[in-house]
Amino acid sequence: MCPVNSLESPRFCGIRTFMRQPAAAAGAAPADVSIIGVPFDSGVSYRPGTRFGPAAVREASTLLKPYSPELDVDVTEAFSIADHGDIDTIPGYMEESFTAITAGLLPFFRANTLPVILGGDHSISLANLRAVKEAQGPVALLHFDAHSDTLPSYYGKPYNHGTPFYWAISEGLILPERSVQIGIRGPLYSRKALDWPRQQGLRIIMGHEAHALGLEAVIREALARVGDAPVFLSFDVDFLDAAYAPGTGTPEVEGFTTYEAMTLVRGICSHCRTIGMDLVEVLPDKDAAGITALAGASVIFAFLAANAARRRR
Secondary structure (H helix, E strand, C coil): CCCCCCCCCCCCCCCCCHHHCCECCCCCCCCCEEEEEECCCCCCCCCCCHHHHHHHHHHHHCCCCCEECCCCEEHHHHCCEEEEEECCCCCCCHHHHHHHHHHHHHHHHHCCCEEEEEECCCCHHHHHHHHHHHHHCCEEEEEECCCCCCCCCECCECCCCCCHHHHHHHCCCECHHHCEEEEECCCCCCCCCCHHHHHCCCEEEEHHHHHHHCHHHHHHHHHHHHCCCEEEEEEEHHHECCCCCCCCCCCCCCCECHHHHHHHHHHHHCCCEEEEEEEECCCHHHCHHHHHHHHHHHHHHHHHHHHHHHHHC
16 A cells, blocks of 8 residues: 555545554555554553553544654655554553563564654563563664653552552563663652662763753763664653643653654764664643644654665665
């Protein structure tokens, strides 16, 4: 199947797939880029509803056009893209859902495709990275977020959207000495809240630090950090300031604009070896005018354009 031409078919028509790209038939060989939804939000600590994030991001993505003037690439010329729908999860059952997510993603990370995962809350990143590790080994983590998500537990339980990277480090899924978190900000539970991930070798560029350094310096440091390692990008929409991403479960102020976010993604991902990404924490119920879902879809587009530019080189 060919992508829908939005100059011939209005964007409000048809089945909602990411960027109106073809829906993959069951059992079809993966395209160059595979879009997979993971509608799971049982790991949230405050506002629920991110299980509807994949649908909202797909809806918003119908506005996107294929050519990136910043990088002079057309993503649909560079890649074949297919939307594989959603992985079935089990609301309220963390470990069972993680098992289903990992099993559903494994074929994609074993294939010659670039998986793009639509969440869902950030707890799914642990299941995503388990699939990456099983298929390709541990990877560098490029993480954009207001929160480090490196607590060992929440409410006495190990799995929550505030814990995935504690367990990813503990299980050897990521290479902390090659990984970087960007944009962490807001009040913390204690002065020592970030001691453990730093002791493991994780570089945390705090939000105020990133603002002071500037975009180019952050890009340079991130690229030096990940080097030639395979990189998995995890983007939580609350990396954006609450003014740009009101539709999320735990919004934070003093954040970043959509321009800054997309500049960072383009600048880093066009020069490193990314093997997949997830986009998480879009909460449609709190999303005034759909701006958060559009921001999320646009970050994914920036990621695809960056990979197209790197492929061209």
